[in-house]
Amino acid sequence: xxxxxxxNEAHQALTQARVNLPTEQVFRGRSLNPRLNPYGLKFxxxxxxxxxxxxxxxMMVADDSGSMGDIPHYWATxxxxxxxxLVLKGGFLExxxxxxxxxxxxxxxxxxxLQVGQFEGEAHLIDQDLTSLxxxxxxxxxxxxxxxxPFYVAARHASCDCYEKDGLKGYMFTFGDEPxxxxxxxxxxxxxxxxxxLDRDIxxxxxxAEANQKFHCFFLIPDEYRRRNCExxxxxxLGDNVICLExxxxxxxxxxxxxxxxxxxxxxxxxxxxSLEAMGCxxxxxxxxxxxxxxxxxxxxxxGKVRRAGETRSPSGxxxxxxxxx
Amino acid sequence: xxTSLDVRAVLVPESMKSALRLMLSRWTGRSTAxxxxxxxxxxxxxxxxxxxxxSEKIERICGSVQNSEVFAELxxxxxxxxxxxVGCGEFPLASAGGKxxxxxxxxxxxxxxxxxxxxxxxxxxxxxxxxxxxVEPQTDYDLRSVPGEKIPLASKPLLDWxxxxxxxxxxxxSSAKIGPAAFLAYCNLRLRILPSPLAAPEFLATGKGLDxxxxxxxxxxxxxxxxxxxxxxxxxxxxxxxRRRNPDAKRLEIDGRTYLVEGLIGQGDKSSVYRAxxxxxxxxxxVIKICAAMADADLMAREAEALRDLAKSTAAGAHHFTRIIPxxxxxxxxxxxxxxxxPATVFRYKNLHDWTLADVLKEYPDGVDPETMVWMWKRTLMxxxxxxxxxxxxxxxxxxxxxxxxxxxxxxxxxxAYAVHDGExxxxxxxxxxxxxxxxxxxxxxxxxxxxxxxSARCMIALLGGDxxxxxxxxxxxxxxxxxxxxxxxxGPTPKPQRVMTAIEIEQDFGKVAESVYGPRRYHPFAMPRxxx
Numbered sequence: 078x079x080x081x082x083x084x085n086e087a088h089q090a091l092t093q094a095r096v097n098l099p100t101e102q103v104f105r106g107r108s109l110n111p112r113l114n115p116y117g118l119k120f121x122x123x124x125x126x127x128x129x130x131x132x133x134x135x136m137m138v139a140d141d142s143g144s145m146g147d148i149p150h151y152w153a154t155x156x157x158x159x160x161x162x163l164v165l166k167g168g169f170l171e172x173x174x175x176x177x178x179x180x181x182x183x184x185x186x187x188x189x190x191l192q193v194g195q196f197e198g199e200a201h202l203i204d205q206d207l208t209s210l211x212x213x214x215x216x217x218x219x220x221x222x223x224x225x226x227p228f229y230v231a232a233r234h235a236s237c238d239c240y241e242k243d244g245l246k247g248y249m250f251t252f253g254d255e256p257x258x259x260x261x262x263x264x265x266x267x268x269x270x271x272x273x274x275l276d277r278d279i280x281x282x283x284x285x286a287e288a289n290q291k292f293h294c295f296f297l298i299p300d301e302y303r304r305r306n307c308e309x310x311x312x313x314x315l316g317d318n319v320i321c322l323e324x325x326x327x328x329x330x331x332x333x334x335x336x337x338x339x340x341x342x343x344x345x346x347x348x349x350x351x352s353l354e355a356m357g358c359x360x361x362x363x364x365x366x367x368x369x370x371x372x373x374x375x376x377x378x379x380x381g382k383v384r385r386a387g388e389t390r391s392p393s394g395x396x397x398x399x400x401x402x403x
Numbered sequence: 404x405x406t407s408l409d410v411r412a413v414l415v416p417e418s419m420k421s422a423l424r425l426m427l428s429r430w431t432g433r434s435t436a437x438x439x440x441x442x443x444x445x446x447x448x449x450x451x452x453x454x455x456x457x458s459e460k461i462e463r464i465c466g467s468v469q470n471s472e473v474f475a476e477l478x479x480x481x482x483x484x485x486x487x488x489v490g491c492g493e494f495p496l497a498s499a500g501g502k503x504x505x506x507x508x509x510x511x512x513x514x515x516x517x518x519x520x521x522x523x524x525x526x527x528x529x530x531x532x533x534x535x536x537x538v539e540p541q542t543d544y545d546l547r548s549v550p551g552e553k554i555p556l557a558s559k560p561l562l563d564w565x566x567x568x569x570x571x572x573x574x575x576x577s578s579a580k581i582g583p584a585a586f587l588a589y590c591n592l593r594l595r596i597l598p599s600p601l602a603a604p605e606f607l608a609t610g611k612g613l614d615x616x617x618x619x620x621x622x623x624x625x626x627x628x629x630x631x632x633x634x635x636x637x638x639x640x641x642x643x644x645x646r647r648r649n650p651d652a653k654r655l656e657i658d659g660r661t662y663l664v665e666g667l668i669g670q671g672d673k674s675s676v677y678r679a680x681x682x683x684x685x686x687x688x689x690v691i692k693i694c695a696a697m698a699d700a701d702l703m704a705r706e707a708e709a710l711r712d713l714a715k716s717t718a719a720g721a722h723h724f725t726r727i728i729p730x731x732x733x734x735x736x737x738x739x740x741x742x743x744x745x746p747a748t749v750f751r752y753k754n755l756h757d758w759t760l761a762d763v764l765k766e767y768p769d770g771v772d773p774e775t776m777v778w779m780w781k782r783t784l785m786x787x788x789x790x791x792x793x794x795x796x797x798x799x800x801x802x803x804x805x806x807x808x809x810x811x812x813x814x815x816x817x818x819x820a821y822a823v824h825d826g827e828x829x830x831x832x833x834x835x836x837x838x839x840x841x842x843x844x845x846x847x848x849x850x851x852x853x854x855x856x857x858x859s860a861r862c863m864i865a866l867l868g869g870d871x872x873x874x875x876x877x878x879x880x881x882x883x884x885x886x887x888x889x890x891x892x893x894x895g896p897t898p899k900p901q902r903v904m905t906a907i908e909i910e911q912d913f914g915k916v917a918e919s920v921y922g923p924r925r926y927h928p929f930a931m932p933r934x935x936x
Contacts (some may be wrong), residue, residue, distance in 0.1 A: 238535075241530075241535050241536070241537065241633075242534070242535035242592055243535075243592065243593065244592075244593065244629065244632060244633065276482075276484070277507075289684060289685070290632075294685075301722040301723060301726065302722045304722070304726075305714075305721075305722065305725065309730075309732075312687060312732075312751075313660075315685055316681050316683060316685045316686050316687030317685060317686060317687050317688060318685040321726075368811075371754045371755075372688065372751075372752075372754050374754075375688060375752075375754040375755075376680075376685065376686050376687075376688060380754045380755065381754070381755050381810070383754075383755065383757060384668065384757035384758065385666075386665045386666025386667060386668050386677070386678045387666045387667035387668070388666055388667055389652065389653045389664045389665070389666050389667070389677065390667075391675070391693060391737070391739040391740065392674075392675045392693055392694070392695035392739060392745065393739060393740065393741045393743075394741060394743075395696070395697045395698070395743075396673070396694075396695040396696035396697060396698075397696055398672065398673055398696040398698045398699045399671075399672030399673065399696070399833055399834055399835050400672055400673065400696075400699055400702070400831050400832065400833055400834065401831070401832045401833075401834050402830070402831050402832075403830045403831075403832070403847075
């Protein structure tokens with residue numbers, strides 16, 4: 078995969094033509110597209126090639142259930158070319174290779190609980206994968222989606238030169254608004270969806286740790302309202318790599334900034350704001366992005382000057398209370 | 404850990420061979436066991452050989468063997484993920500009445516009863532130094548990377564091929580305890596020193612391409628790490644130490660998570676507060692509050708409860724303000740070195756929220772610029788307004804409990820142990836904050852939301868360099884602002900206004916007063932620590 082050149086202008090032209098179309102016309106699939114069918118999947122490969130000597134995989138995982146349909150729609154009509162433009166013009170990555178993944182609730186009997194594209198380097202192919210997504214709506218009655226399946230694919234079905242040859246990780250951005258299922262990867266569901274035979278179920282933290290070996294994994298929550306459904310559950314798995322956005326329209330910009338911070342091109346938050354300003358973002362958007370990525374930036378020591386901490390000695394003895402009770 | 408990996412060509416390690424021998428003698432008798440091991444499996448069985456074990460084949464080679472069907476069935480189940488007992492060395496596999504039972508790693512051994520079964524660590528795939536492919540660990544030669552050449556991968560043939568190592572490299576390899584293949588992998592794949600795999604013998608003999616004074620020990624250590632990260636093993640990957648954080652830092656375990664303590668960031672009336680990081684990749688920055696005054700241990704639980712209630716609030720604006728108040732990650736207990744078990748609460752660390760108004764007072768003893776005070780009070784009032792909508796009063800709005808983020812002008816409130824619900828009689832006062840409490844509350848009145856507003860106004864008076872007890876402020880403070888603060892600071896003998904304003908109303912009203920003094924709102928920078936004196 079990923080053999081052709083990426084042409085940002087062509088990509089923008091493709092998406093701009095659809096800006097005013099409703100979701101059902103942007104995503105014409107009414108069933109699982111064979112391109113995206115994960116059954117029998119061996120490996121999604123992201124290889125170095127002459128056109129992409131530094132190919133880096135980026136998994137873009139969209140929750141295609143009812144509550145999250147606005148995200149893939151916004152990608153397909155506006156945001157995906159902007160994302161790649163930011164990554165390329167900002168010099169964050171030389172050749173980003175996005176792969177579109179759709180996820181729904183396998184337990185609730187979704188028709189296509191998992192849809193897996195390819196790591197693509199060409200505008201029309203990225204676009205083709207994205208618009209082939211079958212936006213199903215629905216979702217189960219139990220809060221949660223089968224987010225474990227994309228992590229499983231990242232851990233066991235992605236083969237990337239950047240990791241295997243250079244030890245460089247790819248990126249995995251999952252967009253969602255529900256907590257992870259506490260039971261993790263179920264062997265029978267994997268067999269049903271992908272066809273792998275596992276000896277046992279895999280607990281969620283284990284599959285996340287495995288995916289984290291090959292990918293920088295992030296979970297992005299689209300806005301402050303939906304944050305309260307699932308933030309803590311995800312932080313228990315991914316800590317500061319959970320990003321709480323204020324509007325879903327910031328999704329791809331935030332991803333680009335995260336890549337820039339992780340790659341070290343953006344050295345701190347003021348570099349983030351300068352770079353976004355140069356790309357023509359307005360001030361309100363810059364401030365929203367900075368607020369969203371600040372905790373992650375801080376976990377990389379790129380969050381600004383932190384007050385120094387003192388000694389680590391624990392309190393001892395009974396201590397004297399400074400309180401008066403009544 | 405990849406259970407779907409093809410492991411048929413992986414060699415069975417010694418300790419698993421002995422477990423197999425034990426299983427054999429259990430089922431087929433000791434004397435037969437030795438014979439079967441030698442004749443049937445040979446010296447170097449692979450997991451594929453084990454999988455293919457059948458009783459017919461055993462009997463064809465070794466003659467009649469008792470229970471060979473049962474043994475064959477069990478042996479065919481053995482994989483690199485089968486644990487073995489650390490005590491007696493047996494596999495926890497048993498067969499009774501045609502039913503197979505097996506136990507996962509970590510269980511107690513069913514045979515010796517006092518051992519535990521654990522995975523036997525082994526590499527399932529290693530990295531080829533020539534081109535970075537993942538190959539089976541006993542692959543000796545690489546035929547693909549340079550067509551027509553048979554390039555050795557394993558250490559022994561590699562050494563035969565390369566001849567003598569340069570003494571410097573040999574020393575570095577033995578000190579890092581790695582083979583030449585790992586060293587070549589790092590130099591070729593990461594440092595890209597070798598022009599082609601065929602240059603390896605020369606490289607190993609002379610170190611050509613390396614800097615003359617390069618620290619070979621360091622490179623060898625990095626090579627060891629490089630291999631460790633990439634090899635696929637049957638044990639779950641160990642979390643790597645977190646960047647910047649000192650891996651030797653003190654560890655605290657709370658509610659199932661381990662935290663590395665960075666250091667003390669605050670000391671309150673009843674507790675010590677530390678910044679720490681979840682010992683994991685990715686990490687999470689947190690603040691851990693450990694009870695120091697054991698008489699107040701109950702207050703720690705009250706605080707967590709109050710914050711958890713607020714986090715579930717459905718009041719208007721909850722989606723915004725629940726991000727501003729402290730977020731509780733976990734609660735638990737820690738036993739300190741003096742043997743006392745202390746309650747501890749873990750909060751999320753809010754980036755750059757590092758200074759309380761008590762710190763600001765120390766840094767600016769003669770008071771801050773009144774225009775700076777404007778945003779501090781307005782933000783405090785806005786937050787108080789939302790809190791009061793939840794029928795809760797904070798109950799201790801003191802300088803040490805107001806936390807600011809100087810750059811973004813963000814304000815949050817700390818220490819919710821004093822919080823009271825409407826109508827609740829439980830009340831605790833901080834004696835250090837005597838001057839900030841309105842006297843009628845201190846002398847026996849109820850803490851209500853009005854108390855919060857009064858205390859916040861008195862904090863601002865202190866912040867301007869004034870006296871919270873009397874309400875006097877320095878003359879540099881513009882009169883409309885000074886009067887407004889004093890009016891809401893609850894001074895004077897008859898604090899009985901006709902209608903009490905809510906925090907949100909005061910915030911808006913005060914905004915107008917401030918605009919009348921300073922003109923339209925603008926960003927007013929504030930530095931902590933102070934830039935110049």
